[in-house]
Amino acid sequence: MSLGPVMVDVKGTALEPDEREMLRHPAVGGVILFSRNYHDVDQLRDLVAEIHAxxxxxxxxxxxxxxxxxxRFRSGFTRLPKARRLGEIHARDPSRARRLSQTAGWVMARELRAVGIDFSFAPVLDLERGISGVIGDRAFHSDPEIVAELAGAYILGMREAGMAATAKHFPGHGAVIEDSHEAIPVDERRFADIFAEDVLPFERLIRQGLAAVMPAHVIYSRVVPEPAGFSPFWLQEVLRKRLGFQGVVFSDDLDMEGASVAGNYPERAKAALAAGCDMAIICNNPPAASRIIETLGEDANPVLHARLARMHGLHPVNLSELHRDPHWRRASEALHALEDDPSLELGI
Structure with a gap:
């Protein structure tokens, strides 16, 4: 059986019988976890093993x-810095910012790999323009060159830990006020401006072998009428052809308001996949997930399967080994120290 083109979620800290049956459906290819799926590290490791089995x-x-x-997971995991903090450090010490960004990517990925999770949807490549609240401090910087630099270091750390990166939200969510979880954002900028600024970090990291991309539920109205995640122009003409991207394209959550323009739930999934997404994600709506996977049915695609298979995590490690690793201890302490770093206060 191949990996299917739909990623779903589960309700709690262990699989229920109906969920196990759903995950066997050929249209399903993955599971996304949330804070509700976490009680402690041992339970999380067992849940992931149960899904994998x-x-x-x-x-x-x-x-x-x-x-x-x-x-999503706090207790038992290193508290990771917001991306903006790394951008603030870059203003004073670029080489330190790069080292810390690589460290953050490595710690994040190594800790998740220690409980069996294949990958995190990270990093964010959106530009911080002081406009988007939903992006805000999730962005490294307002300068696309610095975003590419710091995100590249973060991805290098992830790769060293055995995890593939997913850059989001293509071609850029930072220039709209609306949150696509709750509204249908419209970006009225010209294509030339979007390509020269917001797309630049994606372009740089694709050249470095970026594994996956997640498009934005944003309408770029002066380019095409549909959101990027449902647009053959953005996903096939720009991302695949112009930028030469060969990796996986994950849709953003189809339960978000920004996806509502594509129709009912099965129509949203079909539109995303037809536009160029390899995997459609549906969260927090079990009835919608059931409708989507039953509508799509079985359609084995060896090219899709080969792309998705490259997202499986590498370099497995158990938690006790990780916690004995002096490199992990030093890296975790370095990230904890950012909480109270006086050099990050304004004016210093």
């Missing part, structure tokens, strides 16, 4: 674990 090849297990305010 459902079928062969193993389903992908993912999570949003960027750092800052988007870190």
């Amino acid at each position: 459902v079928r062969e090849p193993q389903l992908l297990v993912a999570v949003d674990h960027e750092g800052g305010r988007v870190q």
